[in-house]
Amino acid sequence: MKLRSFVALFIGVLLMTHCSLAEDGIPVKQVDSMIHVSQELTGSFFHLMIDADVQLFETGTRLPTYRTNYPSSSKEAWLEVFFGDSQAEIADSFEGKSTEELLSNLVANKDRERAYSLGEKHTRYQSYFCTLAYCSTEREIVRNSSSATEGVQADGLTMTPEQARGIAQDWIERFSKKFEWKGFTWSHTYALPPNDGKYVENSKKYISTGIYLVEYERFLNGIPVARDVLPNSEVEGDVLQLYIDDSGLLRIDGVCRSYEEQGSAVINISLEDAIHILRENMDYVDAFPEEDGDGFTIQEVGLCWRLVPELKEDDMDYHAIMTVRPAWRFASGICRNQTNVFVMYIDTETGEVLE
DSSP states (O other): OOHHHHHHHHHHHHHHHHHHHHSOOOOEEEEEEEEEEEEEEEEOEEEEEEOOOOOOOOOOOOOEEEEEEEEOHHHHHHHHHHSOTOOOOOOOTTOOOHHHHHTTOOOOOTOOOOEEETTEEEEETTTTEEEEEEEOSSSSSOOOGGOEEEOOOOOSSSOOHHHHHHHHHHHHHHHIIIIIIOOOEEEEEEEEOOOSTOOOSTTTTTSSSSSEEEEEEEETEEEEEOOOOOTOOOOOOOEEEEEEEEEEEEEEEEEEEEEEEEEEOOOOSSSHHHHHHHHGGGSSSSSSOOOOOEEEEEEEEEEEEEEESSOOTTSSTTTTTTEEEEEEEEESSOOOOOOSSSSEEEEETTTTTEO
């Protein structure tokens, strides 16, 4: 059965069934069914094989749009979350620094920045990139995410993947309660391989066992914020990565912003329309198949929020202030600044291909 007929059949049967995912009264009409799309697209340079389960959304559905900004936090709450005491006697890395010294480290506003240390614990929120970093140990960690395996026991640890996820979830709930950083939802738990010490700077203080990596992605109204880092773009979606071993939390890395509703957009581009746009633009994507292949298998298709920059790249607020647009996402996997992963975003209202 052709895709057009298949989609039309499902929409016709299920048109009256929908649910509202919006928190602000704007209905997100979602056809209560998944369909499987299997279709091959051939371009001038390579071909795509779409092989994915897809959640249908009705055309004409109105979605909220958002604008990002810096996330909220207070020094007292920060100290309580990361050091266990709102009055902890921490070392402030910015104390005594001149305006020129701060600017040289891309610090334009100390009220938005956090750079505190206490013993082996160090934490930093860098507003220029909207990035969070926290480390609870001076033992060196090698984060070999390219060799990560999902859902398995980490070598050398007694802790299970489920226990690691529980520790990570506790931290996410602290962020939600103390900072109002809401919407972070568990997505993956990986086991990273043991470290043989070949690439560490301190051969006497490093973690040699396997490590768990637990990832949380940002969701708005049940739809994920796109997390891919594309080779031709510096836009990075909100993702928190927590590294854990038998001693507990070792490190947090991630990106975090605030989201404020700014208006709405209509889903004008159906799944079938989006596939047509994908076919017309696939050869322009900065992606290259592996040497033994001539194409990509698109295993991930669905609606997401894509961050669209508003400012010039040299603006201090470039990474913080962005427009958030609903888009169809077609991907062979998660792109972490790789050229061997295919990702395309198509604006659901305009049909524009978003970078």
